[in-house]
Amino acid sequence: MEIFLYEPIVQGSAKKFVDEIQQFKNKPVTVRINSGGGSVFEGLSIYNAIKTHGQVTIQIDGLAASIASLIAMAGSRVEMAGNSLIMIHNPWSATEGDSNELKKQADLLDKCKTTMLEAYVKKTGLKHSEISQIMDSESWFTAEEAFELGLIDVIYEPLQAAASFHGIERFNLPERIKSMTQTKNVIGSDVEAKLKELTSIKAEQKRQGDIKARFYLFKKKASPQLRDVMDGCIDDPAVTVEQAVERVNNQLGLESIGADCGAHGANVVKVDPVTGMIQTGTSGPNASFGSNQDHNFLQAATDALLIRNGVRLNNPHPASRDLRNMGIPEIARNFLRLSNDLNASGYSNRDAVVKAMHSTSDFPLLLANTGGKSLQEGYQFAPITCREWTSEREVPDFKEQTLTKLSEAPDMLEVAEGGEYKHGTFGESADKFKIKKWGRIFSITREALVNDDLSAFTRLPFAFGQRAAALESDEVYSLLTSLSNLTDGSPLFDSTRGNLASTGSVLSVSSLGEARAAMRNQKGVDGKTIIDIQPRFLIVPAELETNAEQLLSSLVDSSKNNDTANPAWIRSLSLVADPRMSGTSWYLASDANQAEGIIRAFLAGEDRPYIEEKAGFEVDDFTIKARLEFAAAIVDPKSLYKNPGA
Numbered sequence: 001m002e003i004f005l006y007e008p009i010v011q012g013s014a015k016k017f018v019d020e021i022q023q024f025k026n027k028p029v030t031v032r033i034n035s036g037g038g039s040v041f042e043g044l045s046i047y048n049a050i051k052t053h054g055q056v057t058i059q060i061d062g063l064a065a066s067i068a069s070l071i072a073m074a075g076s077r078v079e080m081a082g083n084s085l086i087m088i089h090n091p092w093s094a095t096e097g098d099s100n101e102l103k104k105q106a107d108l109l110d111k112c113k114t115t116m117l118e119a120y121v122k123k124t125g126l127k128h129s130e131i132s133q134i135m136d137s138e139s140w141f142t143a144e145e146a147f148e149l150g151l152i153d154v155i156y157e158p159l160q161a162a163a164s165f166h167g168i169e170r171f172n173l174p175e176r177i178k179s180m181t182q183t184k185n186v187i188g189s190d191v192e193a194k195l196k197e198l199t200s201i202k203a204e205q206k207r208q209g210d211i212k213a214r215f216y217l218f219k220k221k222a223s224p225q226l227r228d229v230m231d232g233c234i235d236d237p238a239v240t241v242e243q244a245v246e247r248v249n250n251q252l253g254l255e256s257i258g259a260d261c262g263a264h265g266a267n268v269v270k271v272d273p274v275t276g277m278i279q280t281g282t283s284g285p286n287a288s289f290g291s292n293q294d295h296n297f298l299q300a301a302t303d304a305l306l307i308r309n310g311v312r313l314n315n316p317h318p319a320s321r322d323l324r325n326m327g328i329p330e331i332a333r334n335f336l337r338l339s340n341d342l343n344a345s346g347y348s349n350r351d352a353v354v355k356a357m358h359s360t361s362d363f364p365l366l367l368a369n370t371g372g373k374s375l376q377e378g379y380q381f382a383p384i385t386c387r388e389w390t391s392e393r394e395v396p397d398f399k400e401q402t403l404t405k406l407s408e409a410p411d412m413l414e415v416a417e418g419g420e421y422k423h424g425t426f427g428e429s430a431d432k433f434k435i436k437k438w439g440r441i442f443s444i445t446r447e448a449l450v451n452d453d454l455s456a457f458t459r460l461p462f463a464f465g466q467r468a469a470a471l472e473s474d475e476v477y478s479l480l481t482s483l484s485n486l487t488d489g490s491p492l493f494d495s496t497r498g499n500l501a502s503t504g505s506v507l508s509v510s511s512l513g514e515a516r517a518a519m520r521n522q523k524g525v526d527g528k529t530i531i532d533i534q535p536r537f538l539i540v541p542a543e544l545e546t547n548a549e550q551l552l553s554s555l556v557d558s559s560k561n562n563d564t565a566n567p568a569w570i571r572s573l574s575l576v577a578d579p580r581m582s583g584t585s586w587y588l589a590s591d592a593n594q595a596e597g598i599i600r601a602f603l604a605g606e607d608r609p610y611i612e613e614k615a616g617f618e619v620d621d622f623t624i625k626a627r628l629e630f631a632a633a634i635v636d637p638k639s640l641y642k643n644p645g646a
Helices: 013-024 040-053 067-072 099-124 128-136 143-149 191-214 224-235 241-252 291-308 328-338 349-357 363-380 446-450 459-481 509-520 542-553
Strands: 002-005 029-035 056-065 077-081 085-088 139-142 154-156 267-271 278-282 391-395 436-445 535-541 574-578 586-590 598-603 610-615 621-634 640-643
Touching: 002 013, 013 029, 013 040, 029 067, 040 056, 040 067, 040 099, 040 542, 056 067, 067 085, 067 099, 077 143, 099 128, 139 143, 143 154, 191 224, 191 241, 224 241, 291 328, 291 363, 328 349, 328 363, 349 363, 363 459, 363 610, 363 621, 436 459, 459 598, 459 621, 509 535, 509 586, 509 640, 535 542, 542 574
Parallel strands: 002 029, 029 056, 056 077, 056 085, 077 154, 391 598, 535 574
Antiparallel strands: 085 139, 267 278, 436 621, 535 586, 586 640, 598 621, 610 621
């Protein structure tokens, strides 16, 4: 499901985009960008539409300049072609009128910059001053530079389409960028033509990948003659995988690539683990080749399977790209070859998988690594909203726990000359809790492996990882919305705690202001010391998400009939919306570094989630057990505020 932004962002672009993306409601979408930008306000509307949609992958195929670069920041995952560009600068416009009109326009542009700056800061984690400097100087970034800065998450193969950049001709390009660009406008062609071109590129990439996979065991440090044959096969689009195999066989005089040839005691060929050169020897009980080769193949195959099924890896094995198009049965055969199984090449898919699963090779470890990594990736990258406004704590055991409040640190006391320092104590949390154990088992069947069904041990564990992470939100929002009393006899939100509005009201500048004042006036356990809780997050049910987003992104106070500015502190709030909540209630929460309202507690020293695996004997399967030892707990009710809504 793809949407193309291959044109300037002009009046009407936002309406067109919103109509398109709403067709894919609650479904993952890929937005492909090759645009020089345009209208700031149209772009902001597109940015907000992407943020509210959910799972959106941004792919920068050519150029994301000006407001198009801001649109790219809205993606839950941002990818960039290796030969594409990003440009960031201050918002600008052409206008006319008297000095008052020009001043109004300047003020409006400053407000737009504030909104844009926040988006770049949130994506990169850089300081506001650093992003402001980048915007002031009209900064251009290659894919590598954008990745280092944190603007994107991954770089993908350069596309021919990205050699042309739509809209780039209207900018003053730095010299280092000019050499990379052609100003030819490819946007005149229709989307069908572009899709056809991309399909052709992908087909060629697959052909090259398939050939590289078949040659993996030889590496690229083979003899010069063999390397020339391999490179020639890869570079010639007319050479099929089968023809490439035949050419290399003719060069080596072998019956199969990377395997033993002939009967017991015949010559075998493998790659020297140190030099990477092909070495020959005699097969049999005394044959020995370095174990580093087995380890490298294991790591490369693990990463290749994960990448092939869309799992993001920060530092994949360098050889994983060559193996991405190798099927599971062929990988099993290669493990058997590495363990000196003379018959590996002749096994059927079924026999290769079964023998590898129950052999002394590293194939079972591949299954464990792949399933385990996929589970961890699913857990780490799940879109779990509670992670934004809660903090993590580790506890040593399953016993009942009571945690200290960050906001309840003791006051500093004056120390007279020569006098003693007095001890102080932290306040304790308002509730007690125990770590709980959660878990599930899933199995990978022999049939799934024979059928090269990647979902069995990449997508399925990935989904399990996501559910393990979702469990955190289930528990956190259950505490946030519960009306039950805590161990001190009062509910989480209560007038006696000063964190509950006396009457419900809709979201507005006024009601948010009242909530903010209540939080900032919170006092410590002595009832005197002001602890000044600063609101940082606005938490709403999914039903209020759109209204909340409009309020937080608006440059003016919509409740006024003039141009009264929307306060900067409201526009700086981070919006959190979650479907686990319902009704009209809305909440404010502080930054967890100042005061922790609800925390996510984990058992110290345990992986999240913890994974164990076992190969089946009675049945042909491979089982992975996932365990998460976790609990959500209330620490400091004063760092939260609730308005029942209206």
